[in-house]
Amino acid sequence: xxxxxxxxxxxxxxxxxxxxxxxxxxxxxxxxxxxxxxxxxxxxxxxxxxxxxxxxxxxxxxxxxxxxxxxxxxxxxxxxxxxxxxxxxxxxxxxxxxxxxxxxxxxxxxxxxxxxxxxxxxxxxxxxxxxxxxxxxxxxxxxxxxxxxxxxxxxxxxxxxxxxxxxxxxxxxxxxxxxxxxxxxxxxxxxxxxxxxxxxxxxxxxxxxxxxxxxxxxxxxxxxxxxxxxxxxxxxxxxxxxxxxxxxxxxxxxxxxxxxxxxxxxxxxxxxxxxxxxxxxxxxxxxxxxxxxxxxxxxxxxxxxxxxxxxxxxxxxxxxxxxxxxxxxxxxxxxxxxxxxxxxxxxxxxxxxxxxxxxxxxxxxxxxxxxxxxxxxxxxxxxxxxxxxxxxxxxxxxxxxxxxxxxxxxxxxxxxxxxxxxxxxxxxxxxxxxxxxxxxxxxxxxxxxxxxxxxx
Ligand code: UD1
Ligand code: CA
Numbered sequence: 001x002x003x004x005x006x007x008x009x010x011x012x013x014x015x016x017x018x019x020x021x022x023x024x025x026x027x028x029x030x031x032x033x034x035x036x037x038x039x040x041x042x043x044x045x046x047x048x049x050x051x052x053x054x055x056x057x058x059x060x061x062x063x064x065x066x067x068x069x070x071x072x073x074x075x076x077x078x079x080x081x082x083x084x085x086x087x088x089x090x091x092x093x094x095x096x097x098x099x100x101x102x103x104x105x106x107x108x109x110x111x112x113x114x115x116x117x118x119x120x121x122x123x124x125x126x127x128x129x130x131x132x133x134x135x136x137x138x139x140x141x142x143x144x145x146x147x148x149x150x151x152x153x154x155x156x157x158x159x160x161x162x163x164x165x166x167x168x169x170x171x172x173x174x175x176x177x178x179x180x181x182x183x184x185x186x187x188x189x190x191x192x193x194x195x196x197x198x199x200x201x202x203x204x205x206x207x208x209x210x211x212x213x214x215x216x217x218x219x220x221x222x223x224x225x226x227x228x229x230x231x232x233x234x235x236x237x238x239x240x241x242x243x244x245x246x247x248x249x250x251x252x253x254x255x256x257x258x259x260x261x262x263x264x265x266x267x268x269x270x271x272x273x274x275x276x277x278x279x280x281x282x283x284x285x286x287x288x289x290x291x292x293x294x295x296x297x298x299x300x301x302x303x304x305x306x307x308x309x310x311x312x313x314x315x316x317x318x319x320x321x322x323x324x325x326x327x328x329x330x331x332x333x334x335x336x337x338x339x340x341x342x343x344x345x346x347x348x349x350x351x352x353x354x355x356x357x358x359x360x361x362x363x364x365x366x367x368x369x370x371x372x373x374x375x376x377x378x379x380x381x382x383x384x385x386x387x388x389x390x391x392x393x394x395x396x397x398x399x400x401x402x403x404x405x406x407x408x409x410x411x412x413x414x415x416x417x418x419x420x421x422x423x424x425x426x427x428x429x430x431x432x433x434x435x436x437x438x439x440x441x442x443x444x445x446x447x448x449x450x451x452x453x454x455x456x
Contacts, residue, residue: 002095003043003044003045003094003097003115004049004091005047005097005099007033007040007050008083008169009033009102010052010054010082011076012076017226021052021055022102024058024063027104027230028241028261028262031062032101033102035104036100036104037066039099042108043108049089050066050101051085069089071085072085073085080197081185082196090179092174093175094175095118096172097170097171098171102225103170105219105220105236105240106170107220110215115172117172118174120174121209123172123174123208126169126215127213128221129166130166130218133163135153136166136167137150146204146209147204148201150200152191154190154191167197169197177208181198185198185199238259239256241258241259242255242256245264249270251271253275259277259278261278261281262283264285265282266285268289273290274293278296279298280296280299282299283299283300283301284302286304289308290307290308292311296314297314300331301319302319303323306319309325310327310328311326311327312325312331314330315332317337322340326345328346329344332349333351334350337353337354338353338355338373341354341358342358343359344362346363347361347365351369354371355371356373356374358372358376358377360377361377365383372416373398375397375400375401376400377396377402378401378403378404378406378422380404381402381408394410395413396408397413397416397418399416400416402414403419403421405422406423406425407424408426409426412427417432418430418431418433419436421435421437424438
């Protein structure tokens with residue numbers, strides 16, 4: 001089956017009260033339209049066209065990386081008018097799937113079921129029953145229960161408005177038939193719009209049957225019109241993510257307080273995630289990884305048996321097996337920690353490789369550095385890597401011991417097994433094995449007395 005997906009995304013979205021086009025608002029960190037395009041891409045061999053309009057070039061510019069074609073609908077004269085924009089692109093022998101750019105949670109299996117409905121004499125329509133159908137087009141069925149037409153709320157009679165089965169707008173139909181029906185659409189209705197929904201009555205008129213499919217749950221077909229609905233679907237989506245993580249064997253201490261704005265590409269067994277953890281981008285978690293409460297982890301890989309203690313921020317970094325990070329640690333881009341590394345509270349690490357067994361336990365900034373194995377970096381150590389114009393590298397060789405409150409002014413090299421005395425400002429290379437310090441000598445003033453208050 002040849003498949004063409006047309007995603008309608010030209011509408012304004014007034015109720016978002018936003019300068020940003022609606023479909024660029026994000027759900028789980030990804031634009032709404034991105035979710036719909038991802039679904040379309042997962043359908044085998046689907047050729048995808050997005051109809052954009054409101055917000056102008058912002059939408060195709062921002063989403064230029066998507067593997068879709070963009071067609072502009074300059075004026076938004078209705079859903080039928082939107083599809084008319086791509087008539088020259090539709091082949092007679094293909095199935096056309098219509099999706100909405102603001103309906104982000106549609107499931108693959110629902111679409112597959114819908115596509116099954118398309119035959120020479122039939123088309124597929126996704127409908128759902130709602131407790132409150134207000135605002136939607138209603139599915140009008142004949143005496144035998146077959147779909148007869150769709151009536152928009154604004155054109156509906158009172159009896160029609162009482163119908164609780166609504167049109168989701170998502171449908172699948174043969175290309176040649178769709179083109180013939182589009183050519184006959186008019187806008188003589190309450191809204192003066194070209195309604196795509198009018199093709200249903202045309203199909204029935206020609207003796208085709210309209211086969212309906214229902215989604216697993218109504219949230220799947222909910223569109224986003226305002227920020228309340230956006231927040232609602234965000235929670236629905238996150239609940240789905242949490243369920244899927246638990247199915248994959250993760251312990252979530254509270255599935256309602258877990259957010260995944262990306263993909264867990266690799267996952268070991270018996271991972272445990274405490275409350276209020278946010279995972280973003282591409283994440284890899286080894287076996288028995290523990291993530292403490294209130295940590296934000298983006299584009300990172302965490303090795304087997306590593307523990308991320310509470311309140312850590314990890315961004316574009318690697319943590320090796322059996323390492324222990326935090327609480328309150330920050331790993332910035334290109335922090336690459338090997339196995340058995342300890343990073344403690346208020347430590348920031350950037351563009352630094354830390355080899356096996358090294359420890360940076362308290363209050364330090366380590367940037368643009370290579371740290372060897374078994375190094376101990378004392379509290380309050382700062383790599384002075386930036387002179388205001390350029391960045392320079394620090395090298396700390398295996399077994400070195402950096403005393404507390406040391407500044408390492410880069411470029412500088414600390415030799416193997418060197419010891420740096422606490423409170424030093426190190427501006428030149430320190431030789432291996434020896435003690436280097438730049439501290440001024442301590443004196444105790446003999447006979448010194450504290451000043452006393454002068455009596456007047
Ligand atoms: C449409 C359906 C209605 C259905 C409802 C489901 C029609 C006539 N009505 O209602 O039966 O219950 O969706 O939400 O089809 N769009 C364009 N260009 C336009 C108009 C709309 O691209 O000129 C896009 C919008 O961006 C949106 C989608 O089409 O993604 C639906 O538009 P919207 O105005 O929300 O739907 P309604 O016409 O109210
Ligand atoms: Ca609407």
